[in-house]
Amino acid sequence: METSNLTAARKTIVGIQFLFVAFGSTVLVPLLVGLDPAAALFTAGIGTFIFHMVTKGKVPIFLGSSFAFIAPIISASKQWGMPGTLAGIMGVALVYFVMSALIKWQGRRLLERLFPPVVIGPVIICIGLSLAPAAVNMAQENWLLAFISLLTAILVLILGKGLIKLVPVVCGLVVGYIVAWMMGLVDFSAVGSASWFAPPQSITHFKLPQFSWEPFLFMIPVAIAPVIEHIGDVYVVGAVADKDFIKDPGLHRTMLGDGLACMAASLFGGPPVTTYSEVTGAMQITRITSPAVIRIAAATAIIFSIIGKLSAVLQSIPSAVLGGIMLLLFGSIASVGIQNLVSNKVDLNQTRSIIIVSVVLTLGIGGAILPMGSFSLSGIGLSALAGVILNLVIPQSK
Numbered sequence: 001m002e003t004s005n006l007t008a009a010r011k012t013i014v015g016i017q018f019l020f021v022a023f024g025s026t027v028l029v030p031l032l033v034g035l036d037p038a039a040a041l042f043t044a045g046i047g048t049f050i051f052h053m054v055t056k057g058k059v060p061i062f063l064g065s066s067f068a069f070i071a072p073i074i075s076a077s078k079q080w081g082m083p084g085t086l087a088g089i090m091g092v093a094l095v096y097f098v099m100s101a102l103i104k105w106q107g108r109r110l111l112e113r114l115f116p117p118v119v120i121g122p123v124i125i126c127i128g129l130s131l132a133p134a135a136v137n138m139a140q141e142n143w144l145l146a147f148i149s150l151l152t153a154i155l156v157l158i159l160g161k162g163l164i165k166l167v168p169v170v171c172g173l174v175v176g177y178i179v180a181w182m183m184g185l186v187d188f189s190a191v192g193s194a195s196w197f198a199p200p201q202s203i204t205h206f207k208l209p210q211f212s213w214e215p216f217l218f219m220i221p222v223a224i225a226p227v228i229e230h231i232g233d234v235y236v237v238g239a240v241a242d243k244d245f246i247k248d249p250g251l252h253r254t255m256l257g258d259g260l261a262c263m264a265a266s267l268f269g270g271p272p273v274t275t276y277s278e279v280t281g282a283m284q285i286t287r288i289t290s291p292a293v294i295r296i297a298a299a300t301a302i303i304f305s306i307i308g309k310l311s312a313v314l315q316s317i318p319s320a321v322l323g324g325i326m327l328l329l330f331g332s333i334a335s336v337g338i339q340n341l342v343s344n345k346v347d348l349n350q351t352r353s354i355i356i357v358s359v360v361l362t363l364g365i366g367g368a369i370l371p372m373g374s375f376s377l378s379g380i381g382l383s384a385l386a387g388v389i390l391n392l393v394i395p396q397s398k
Helices: 008-033 038-052 069-089 088-105 109-114 118-131 132-139 143-159 162-166 168-182 187-193 211-240 246-267 277-286 291-306 310-313 319-343 351-366 379-393
Strands: 063-065 274-275 369-372 375-378
Touching: 008 038, 008 069, 008 118, 008 162, 008 168, 008 277, 008 291, 008 319, 038 063, 038 246, 038 274, 038 291, 038 310, 063 109, 063 291, 069 118, 069 211, 069 246, 069 291, 069 319, 069 379, 088 109, 088 246, 109 274, 109 277, 109 379, 118 211, 118 246, 118 310, 118 319, 118 351, 118 379, 132 143, 132 319, 143 162, 143 168, 162 277, 168 291, 187 310, 187 375, 211 274, 211 277, 211 379, 291 319, 291 375, 310 369
Parallel strands: none
Antiparallel strands: 063 274, 369 375
């Protein structure tokens, strides 16, 4: 449905609805890694506007916090602190810039050669399963709360209709939070003392990230999976909108827009952003694919980011409630990797495929670390790099 068919009031209502579809995942990532959820909302809004500017306002995509970077951010913050980690996120932007240039130069063929499904599938599985211990540790602080949150999200996914089906995270958080409040497990002191108008501190006290090469290089290999996810999402959005965004404005532009948005996120204290398929699902249900509506969602995210009470409420959510939601979300990420292998008909009867998948899974889930002087390559980044190298050096079966 084009913008001309919508009144201003309808566009605003739908735009706010689209934000709520993305809201749960956008604020959950910073809550898990120790960043300000208000900053994540702000950078999601700003990042989406940057993306639309680069893509000439043609592509109806919303950018929100990326789950792929939860484990790397936690690991990097322990080694270099959060300021160094935020500087490292610029390495993610660099990957998008390089991929944008390669696509402009060679088209998608080079990417398909470097990152086939036999590499990307197990990397996505690693992203989900490597986070499983964190989900269990948070859930076991109060298994009853975790189970209630998890059950709510599952019921919404199974029984929900329309847009409700797309907000299982929000529903799980709300129900879990209410039950926690009834059990006396929510501390409202910070909410009471918070101001109504309070922009994120990373914006009001802006400081450049403390750049160092170690976290910068640490983050680069992790960006492989989100880059491939970006390509898939652009194809899906094009199918929903019945337009070829690969040609106009071009995949190189969408990749560049995502990279610039990631750079903005690092500057303003937010996690790396990525294309949100949840919002694409909402567009498919409502049949509204206007980029202007997505920009309204982005503007709403920025407005929400300066409401101090909202940020305080989000930070008062008990860990067990978050843990219950994560039990579902992180497993679903792994299932996307499995689906990627199945849908692309990766033949696991081939020795070559078994070797690549096995090494990627073992390195990624096992948390392998490869020290290189003062720098170390580990976890998902190491497994992704190993998968790319093995795919290039092991000959194809005849």
